[in-house]
Amino acid sequence: MAEEVKLLKTWSSPFSLRVSWALQLKGVQYESVLEDLSDKSDLLLQYNPVYKKIPVLLHNGRPISESLIILEYVDETWKQYPLLPQDPYARAMARFWAKFGDDKVLPSIWTVFISEGKEQEAALAEASEHLQKLEEELRGKKFFGGDNVGYLDIALGWLANLNRVFEETCSFKVVDRERFPLLFAWLEEFSDAPVIKDSWPPHDKLVARFIALRHKHHAKSSST
Amino acid sequence: MAKVGEVKLIGAWPSPFVMRPRIALNLKGVEYEFLEEKFGGKSDLLLRSNPVHKKIPVLLHADRPICESLVIVQYIDKSWPSSGPSILPSDPYDRAIARFWAAYIDEKWFPSMSGIARAQGEEAKKAAIDQVAEGLSLLEDAFGKISKGKPFFGGDAIGFLDIALGCFIGWLRVTERTQGVKLLDEAKVPGLAKWAGRFCADGAVKGVMPETEKLAEFAKLIMGKFKAPPPQ
Numbered sequence: 001m002a003e004e005v006k007l008l009k010t011w012s013s014p015f016s017l018r019v020s021w022a023l024q025l026k027g028v029q030y031e032s033v034l035e036d037l038s039d040k041s042d043l044l045l046q047y048n049p050v051y052k053k054i055p056v057l058l059h060n061g062r063p064i065s066e067s068l069i070i071l072e073y074v075d076e077t078w079k080q081y082p083l084l085p086q087d088p089y090a091r092a093m094a095r096f097w098a099k100f101g102d103d104k105v106l107p108s109i110w111t112v113f114i115s116e117g118k119e120q121e122a123a124l125a126e127a128s129e130h131l132q133k134l135e136e137e138l139r140g141k142k143f144f145g146g147d148n149v150g151y152l153d154i155a156l157g158w159l160a161n162l163n164r165v166f167e168e169t170c171s172f173k174v175v176d177r178e179r180f181p182l183l184f185a186w187l188e189e190f191s192d193a194p195v196i197k198d199s200w201p202p203h204d205k206l207v208a209r210f211i212a213l214r215h216k217h218h219a220k221s222s223s224t
Numbered sequence: 225m226a227k228v229g230e231v232k233l234i235g236a237w238p239s240p241f242v243m244r245p246r247i248a249l250n251l252k253g254v255e256y257e258f259l260e261e262k263f264g265g266k267s268d269l270l271l272r273s274n275p276v277h278k279k280i281p282v283l284l285h286a287d288r289p290i291c292e293s294l295v296i297v298q299y300i301d302k303s304w305p306s307s308g309p310s311i312l313p314s315d316p317y318d319r320a321i322a323r324f325w326a327a328y329i330d331e332k333w334f335p336s337m338s339g340i341a342r343a344q345g346e347e348a349k350k351a352a353i354d355q356v357a358e359g360l361s362l363l364e365d366a367f368g369k370i371s372k373g374k375p376f377f378g379g380d381a382i383g384f385l386d387i388a389l390g391c392f393i394g395w396l397r398v399t400e401r402t403q404g405v406k407l408l409d410e411a412k413v414p415g416l417a418k419w420a421g422r423f424c425a426d427g428a429v430k431g432v433m434p435e436t437e438k439l440a441e442f443a444k445l446i447m448g449k450f451k452a453p454p455p456q
Contacts, residue, residue, distance in 0.1 A: 069320050
């Protein structure tokens with residue numbers, strides 16, 4: 001039976017990028033369906049009625065939503081290039097840190113990005129605390145997954161992508177080379193890894209998008 | 225079979241999140257030492273074992289800590305594969321669906337539950353209750369599709385999604401009592417209403433789900449102290 005794999009995504013979303021990476025690392029053929037989030041397609045609304053968000057993976061017509069859940073599904077369905085470790089304890093750690101990344105690291109860095117002055121300073125302090133924990137996790141490892149890119153690298157990959165963008169748009173370093181040498185080295189290794197390096201969203205376009213987002217947030221906060 | 229003293233769980237009896245690994249361990253027939261945290265403080269063991277979040281539950285397996293209730297349940301399932309039924313479904317797609325709804329419960333539905341206690345004024349309370357009811361309606365729909373006529377989300381036996389939602393039944397009943405509303409309403413969510421009874425009667429759940437009376441007393445105690453959800 002011919003396998004049909006479609007990925008509903010946007011060009012810039014770090015969440016749909018996770019799924020692209022996983023599918024490409026496993027050599028799975030798939031069709032990308034680009035969504036316009038300001039005008040969501042019937043397909044998206046039909047296949048993710050609960051959240052109406054991307055990414056959505058369609059495998060032979062069956063939808064799976066939520067990027068980390070999709071990653072596990074992809075890993076369990078296509079066994080080549082395993083993403084999660086086999087050992088139950090290592091698996092638990094990978095899941096724990098991926099959740100930490102989404103629940104704590106990402107929101108704190110986002111707050112740094114959209115805030116200014118004292119608020120930004122406080123957010124940066126919090127983000128740095130979280131990054132320190134990731135720094136400790138990298139001890140003795142090239143990637144979070146060990147010698148190769150794995151689930152946790154993919155889950156945290158947005159950091160590698162956006163660090164440079166943030167530096168350009170708000171002229172601060174989130175992952176400071178002196179403070180977080182291991183994390184900084186990981187950013188470089190990850191960005192240069194096969195498959196990963198060929199799938200970054202266009203840098204200038206991303207910078208422009210983030211500049212616009214930052215303006216929008218500042219306009220909002222100054223009008224309240 | 226785990227050696228005596230090899231499996232410990234740091235938790236507290238009222239916490240629905242702590243109930244999850246307890247039910248999972250019971251399903252697997254794994255003996256464990258329950259290390260109960262005193263309300264209002266955090267033990268050194270907890271702070272050492274979960275330095276990132278400082279929250280319960282924490283499973284200690286041969287002294288290695290595992291945190292986050294659903295991560296722990298999956299760990300238990302993988303670590304004792306031949307004991308008892310599989311907690312997660314065997315098919316990858318069914319697993320994805322179970323994980324999706326478990327994440328929905330934790331990220332959307334549970335916050336709406338704790339929103340009821342925090343709501344100030346009648347209007348806000350009603351809005352919060354409506355939100356919880358809406359969520360239950362979605363879950364009722366999911367139950368119909370996933371259980372396919374069987375008694376549980378997991379089929380014939382309790383599974384991952386049963387555990388993820390079922391742990392809140394005690395608190396749902398307390399909320400029904402204190403707010404004077406029916407949430408597990410047989411008229412609105414008939415599937416879930418019956419499922420709740422079956423879940424609480426299951427051997428793996430009975431000793432772990434506190435009686436509504438006891439939970440209600442505890443709720444009164446903490447309501448006075450803060451308007452936050454039970455410790456996670």
